[in-house]
Amino acid sequence: MDLVVIGAGVVGAACAYYAAQAGLSVAVVDRGPVAGGTSGSGEGNLLVSDKEPGPELELARMSLSLWGELAHALPHDIEFELKGGLVVAEDDEQLRRLREFATAQARCGVAVEEVDTRGLRAREPHLAPGLAGGFHYPEDAQVQPARAAARLLESAGRAGARLILGEEVTAVTTTPDGRVSGVRTARRRLLTGAVVNAAGTWAGRIAELAGSHLPVQPRRGFVLVTEPLPSLIRHKVYAAGYVADVASGEAELQTSPVVEGTPAGPVLIGASRERVGFDRRISAEAVQRLAGAATGLFPVLAQVRVLRIYCGFRPYLPDHLPAIGPDPYVSGLFHACGHEGAGIGLAPATGLAITQQLTGERAAVDVGPFDPGRLVEPAAAQPRRGN
Incomplete structure (x- = not known):
C-alpha cells in the first residue's frame, strides 16, 4: 500500500x-x-x-x-453555498481597523467592499441599528x-x-x-x-x-443551534473582534459573535475559544456570552429558541x-x-x-x-x- x-x-x-x-x-x-x-x-x-x-x-x-x-x-450535495461574509464594526475605531485590514487583503487579490450603515441593513435587514459600517467579502462560503x-x-x-x-x-x-x-x-x-x-x-x-x-493542543469552542429560521440571516455575519480572537493565543475564554443561517434553516451562533484540555462540559458562561453577543447583533434572535448546543476542539498550534x-x-x-x-x-x-x-x-x-x-x-x- x-x-x-x-x-x-x-x-x-x-x-x-x-x-x-x-x-x-x-x-x-x-x-x-x-x-x-x-x-x-x-x-x-x-x-x-x-x-x-x-x-x-x-x-x-x-x-x-x-x-x-x-x-x-x-457525487452528492455538500451544501456548498457561496453566501459571502459580512464583518461589522460597532464604532468608528473598529471600522478604521477593519478598513486597514481589508485594504491589505485587497492588495493580495481578495474581493472586499466597504459597506456603510444603510448598506448593512440592505444586506441584513435584521441587523441591530447603530453599527458604524462594515465590509462585505463575497468569496466567503460554507459547506x-x-x-x-x-x-x-x-x-x-x-x-x-x-x-x-x-x-x-x-x-x-x-x-x-x-x-x-x-x-x-x-x-x-x-x-x-x-x-x-x-x-x-x-x-x-x-x-x-x-x-x-x-x-x-485542543482549543474548545461551542456552537448554538436555533430552531429553523429560513432566510432570516443571509450571510456569515461577525463582529470585528472575531478577527483578533482567531489570531490570539490566550488560553482563557474568548467570545465574539458569529451568526449565520444554513440551507436547512437553523441559525448557527458562535464563536468561543478556550484551552481547557478535552473537557466537554458545557460552559454556562460561554453559552451566555454567545447568546448575548448574538442578540446584540440581531435583536430578533432574543425571541428564538436554541434547540441544541454542541462543542468541539480546534487543533491549535502555537x-x-x-x-x-x-x-x-x-x-x-x-x-x-x-x-x-x-x-x-x-x-x-x-x-x-x-x-x-x-x-x-x-x-x-x-x-x-x-x-x-x-x-x-x-x-x-x-x-x-x-x-
Whole structure:
C-alpha cells in the first residue's frame, strides 16, 4: 500500500481523495466514524475574510477555488453555498481597523467592499441599528462538513481507497533505519511506506507513536443551534473582534459573535475559544456570552429558541499555522494537522499539497511556511528503531 491516512475528518478525507485520484493505493483509518471529531463539530466555514495577508490567506484562496470544483465533482450535495461574509464594526475605531485590514487583503487579490450603515441593513435587514459600517467579502462560503468528508471518502473509495472505521491506531511502525513501515490497530497491521497524520486534535499522539513530536493542543469552542429560521440571516455575519480572537493565543475564554443561517434553516451562533484540555462540559458562561453577543447583533434572535448546543476542539498550534508536509526526523511520516478553526476551509489545498509531495509533482501552492520542522525540537524527536 502506498499510503495510510490516519483520520477520517475533512482534512484526512481530502488527503485520501487527492491521493486516490493521483493513482496511489490508500487506506484511511479512524478510531471513530467519518467526521467524528472536530469536523463534525464545526460550522463548515470557508473563509478568506478573517485571514491577514500571508501564507494562510494564499492557502485559503486556493482551497476556496478547489471547494468550488469539488461541489460539482463530488457525487452528492455538500451544501456548498457561496453566501459571502459580512464583518461589522460597532464604532468608528473598529471600522478604521477593519478598513486597514481589508485594504491589505485587497492588495493580495481578495474581493472586499466597504459597506456603510444603510448598506448593512440592505444586506441584513435584521441587523441591530447603530453599527458604524462594515465590509462585505463575497468569496466567503460554507459547506456541511460531515457531508463533505463523507462525499470525499466516497469518491476516494470509488478510486480504490479503503476505509477502516472504529479502529484506533496503536502504533506507527518503522524500519531499523527509521523509515515508516506501517501502522497497527488492535485488529490488523497495514504495511506502507507513507503515513499522513490527519488526526486533528489527537495529531500530537500520532506523532509520538511514530517517534516524533508535534505540539498540537485542543482549543474548545461551542456552537448554538436555533430552531429553523429560513432566510432570516443571509450571510456569515461577525463582529470585528472575531478577527483578533482567531489570531490570539490566550488560553482563557474568548467570545465574539458569529451568526449565520444554513440551507436547512437553523441559525448557527458562535464563536468561543478556550484551552481547557478535552473537557466537554458545557460552559454556562460561554453559552451566555454567545447568546448575548448574538442578540446584540440581531435583536430578533432574543425571541428564538436554541434547540441544541454542541462543542468541539480546534487543533491549535502555537503560531496559528497548520503543519503540512514531511516530518523532519521520521522518513515517510507526513503531517496534515493543526489548522485550528480553519480546517474545513483549508482541507482541499492541504490534501492536494500532501499528494503532490508524495508523488513529486510540482506544488500548486507554496507550503514551505507550514513545514512541520518549524515546530519540532530535535531532542524531542528521535526516530525509533526497528519496530
